[in-house]
Each structure stands twice: as C-alpha cells, then as structure tokens.
Amino acid sequence: MSMKLWIRRILLTAASLLWMRLIFGFSADTAEESSGLSARVCRFLAERFWKGFGSLSPEDQEKAAESLQLFVRKGAHVTEYLILGILLVLTLAAYGLRRAYILAMAAGTLYAGLDEYHQRFVPGRSGEIKDVLIDACGVLLGLLLVRGAARLMQMIKEKKEKRKQDLRE
Numbered sequence: 001m002s003m004k005l006w007i008r009r010i011l012l013t014a015a016s017l018l019w020m021r022l023i024f025g026f027s028a029d030t031a032e033e034s035s036g037l038s039a040r041v042c043r044f045l046a047e048r049f050w051k052g053f054g055s056l057s058p059e060d061q062e063k064a065a066e067s068l069q070l071f072v073r074k075g076a077h078v079t080e081y082l083i084l085g086i087l088l089v090l091t092l093a094a095y096g097l098r099r100a101y102i103l104a105m106a107a108g109t110l111y112a113g114l115d116e117y118h119q120r121f122v123p124g125r126s127g128e129i130k131d132v133l134i135d136a137c138g139v140l141l142g143l144l145l146v147r148g149a150a151r152l153m154q155m156i157k158e159k160k161e162k163r164k165q166d167l168r169e
Helices: 003-028 031-049 058-066 069-094 100-119 129-168
Strands: none
Touching: 003 069, 003 100, 031 058, 031 069, 069 100, 069 129, 100 129
C-alpha cells in the first residue's frame, strides 16, 4: 500500500469519526439548548435574507424568525447527514470496498437511528422515526453528490482522452 493511500484512509476515517462525534454532540444538547441554537440561526437567516425584516416590530420579528424553525431544524438534519454520507462513502471507497455506496447508506442510516435513540435520554428531547428518515435522505443526497461528481470527472477524463486521440490522428 502506498503512503498516499494510507494517509488518505487515515484522514477520511478520522474525518468520518469526527463528524459523527459532532452529530452526537448536537444530539446531546438539551431541548432548551437545541431550541436556542435553532432560534439564533433562524434570526440570523431572517436578518440576512428576509427583505423588510428590520422594519418589523420586535414581536413580528420574533414570529417571523420562529416561522423558519421547522425549515432550519430539518435542514440541519439533512445537511449533517449529507456530509456524513459523503465522508462515509469516500472512506469506504478508500479501503477498496466494492459496495461502498450500499455500506455507506446502511451505516449512515444506522447511525441516524442510534442518534435518535440516544436523544430519548436527553432532557426534553425525543427520538423520532421521521427524523431517521430525514437523516437517511441526507445520506442518500450525499451519496448521489459523490456519484454525480465521480461521473462528471469520468466524463471530463474521457473527453480529454478523446481530444488527445483526435490530435494524434
């Protein structure tokens, strides 16, 4: 095994484990902490992207920011697990596993289930099957992005090779 491959495997494995730890950390937040973070993100987004937000009364600003809660919370689930899906498939592929995509999907979804189970023991939190499904969709999107990027790179490579071959003729 080359040193480059060994380093790639170590870095991807570490990145996957660190990302899983980050997800676990967010899940360990109490309901109050989690809601507070979501509220800050909602307010930040509303201030930056909601035209006329600053001209609303403080009460209306609060209501407007709260209206983003569901989108932000579920969007966070998808984003966390999209990144996990990317990291898992790249890690498994670096080890030469033939079914890296299937294994990454299974591992990501299993981790989502364990994460939701863990939340049942956190004050004010609950584990929801629908969140596991949302997380699994995030993993799938990550895998599709990697597959799409790989296909695009293959098409570019083939086009370059064809161009070289055409120049030789």
